[in-house]
Structures are given as C-alpha cells and as structure tokens.
Amino acid sequence: MAFCKKQFEEFHENIKLKEENEILSSKRDIIIKRLKDKLPDQTAYTFEIFNQGSYAMHTGIKPLDDDYDIDVGLYFDMSKDDEKPVKAKNWIYNALEGHTSDVKIKNPCITVTYAAGYHVDITVYAANNGDGKVYLAKGKPTSMSQDKRWDKSNPKDLIKEIRDHLSDKDDRKQFRRVVRYLKRWKDEKFNSGSGKPTGIALTSCVYHWLNIQKDTDLFTGNSSYRDLDALICTVSEMINRFQNEWVEVDGEYKWMPRLKVYLPVDPWPELFEKMTSKQMKSFKEKLEVLLDDLEDASAKADPTDAAEILKKQFGDDFPVPPKSTTGKKAAAAAVIPSSESARE
Structure with missing residues (x-):
C-alpha cells in the first residue's frame, strides 16, 4: 500500500501560499x-479593518492563473438601517479611486486590481445593529433594487472557527x-465559469466530514499522518x-443528486445552493473519479505508480518520484493506526 507521504508533503509545499503572503500583505497595508x-x-x-477569507483562515493556495488575492473586511460602527448598502x-x-487603474464595485465587494496580477477585495459590514448581528453590503450601482441589500454575515466567527478548528495542532495541520x-483539485478540474464549487464550500465539507488519519508509534508516541487516507475518507x-x-431539468422532472453543506457558524447558509442540478451532477461525477483514483493510488505497492495516478487529479505540482528511488521499502514501525472524527 502506498501512502505517498513524501509526495504529499512536497505537494503541499508547492501549493501553499508562502512568500506570496508578503506581497499580498504589502498590497493590503498600502x-x-x-x-x-x-x-x-x-x-x-x-x-475597524481586519483580514478575512482563506488568507486569515490559513487555508490559502497558489492560484493556477497567478491571480493572487487577499480579502479585507471593514466593520462600520453603524446599523444596516442607517445607510444604503451601495452608498x-x-x-x-x-x-480608493485612482489608487490603480482598475477599481470596481462588485456585488459582494470592492476590488482593487494591480497590473502584476494581484487583487484586494474589500467588503463592507454594518456592525452595530440592534439584533447584535453583522450585515454585509451587497449590490453595485447597476444592480436591481432587490439585489441592493444588507445580508446577515458573521466573518469574524467564521475565521476563528476555521482557523482554530481541532484542539490538537497537528490534527489541525x-x-x-x-x-x-x-x-487545488477544484482548480484543476473545473472551468473558471459557473458550476465551480467555492473554496469555503469545500472547506466546510472538510470541517464537517474529515476523519483524522494518522499512525502513532507505540514506543515514542509520535504520530505520522496519512493524508491520502484522510482524502479518501473525506471524499467518500x-x-x-x-x-x-x-x-425539473430541461422541461422534465428527474431524480438528480445534490450535496448540501452548511457554513459552520451563524447564519449557517447552505453553500452549494447556487449550483444547478446539472452542475451538481457533474460535481458528483468528478468526485467519484477522484475517489476511484485515490483508492487506486492507495492500492499501489510502488509510490511512483501511485503518484502518477494522483498527478492526474492534482496537476503538475504533485511530484512523481523516479522508480530508482522507490524500490526499497523501509522497515515498518510498531504503530497504532488511528481514525479520528474532525466533527465537533
């Protein structure tokens, strides 16, 4: 059985935001x-200004198109009844107008784009409401009146819930x-258009359904994490x-598959709600292909063969070791396999 531990470690280093954080931070600070x-x-x-999104939750990855982004939130000391959201x-x-040549009001945010490909999204919140809730400004000047609204949101609690999820720091990693x-699988397998699951939807799936997979050495107490098994369990x-x-699909009624996952904090929206039935069916089919390849890779005796399969799903950043380095098998340590639920 191939765990591809070294390959997953290298893959993670390849896709994880590192030095780009400094560039994004400098753009944000300006x-x-x-x-x-x-x-x-x-x-x-x-x-009040604060970081949000995957940057703040420590789940960011390098984009395939080099369009790096960072999200900034602004909590205004006002209620949603004090001002119109687009105002x-x-x-x-x-x-920010004139800061770069490309500053736009979009439906959920204001986006500042830099020529080098970086962009900063700024979201506006009314944070002093009688009900104790926080509301996000939605809409743009050209939006229909019903789309110019304040939506209930909870960015700070979401950041904390995702960032601090799981008490054991190594499990959290x-x-x-x-x-x-x-x-990264999503970016490799879905076009940039509609039908692509969002990052926060996938993050919430892992939050709710990951079972921690690790082996614990009987003598040292040290744990070795099996990320391939963790992926298999989560996708399954x-x-x-x-x-x-x-x-109803194309004028006739059919049984169509649908996955629902909810944000782990109030107001708990269903995060796949905007995907159509056809898009959801395609999503399920892609997940099934992913699971087949994950299981096929796990069944291989040689890490090279396993990595070749995994590269088809995760792209060129997933390393494939040469055969000459995978011929010897290390002696097995005395371990206790562990499968622990990440659900609270």
Missing part, C-alpha cells in the same frame, strides 16, 4: 493606509492540508451524503 487617510472625508462613521460601498470606491488539496463521505431530489 490600501489600509489609504482607507484610513481618505475614508474620513467620505463618512463620519468609525470603522456605503461607494465610500470605499471613492477613497492535516485539516488545513486536506482543504488545500481539494482546493461527501459522495455518500448526496441525496436524490425530484427536480
């Missing part, structure tokens, strides 16, 4: 300074690695949780 300087001219409301987003746009593996659980729904 924008934050500009906001602090310019926003008081736009509004009298005070605000609040215009404060940000006016403060496997959780983050599995998230990154599935994000995702597939098993699909349920058939009776829905």
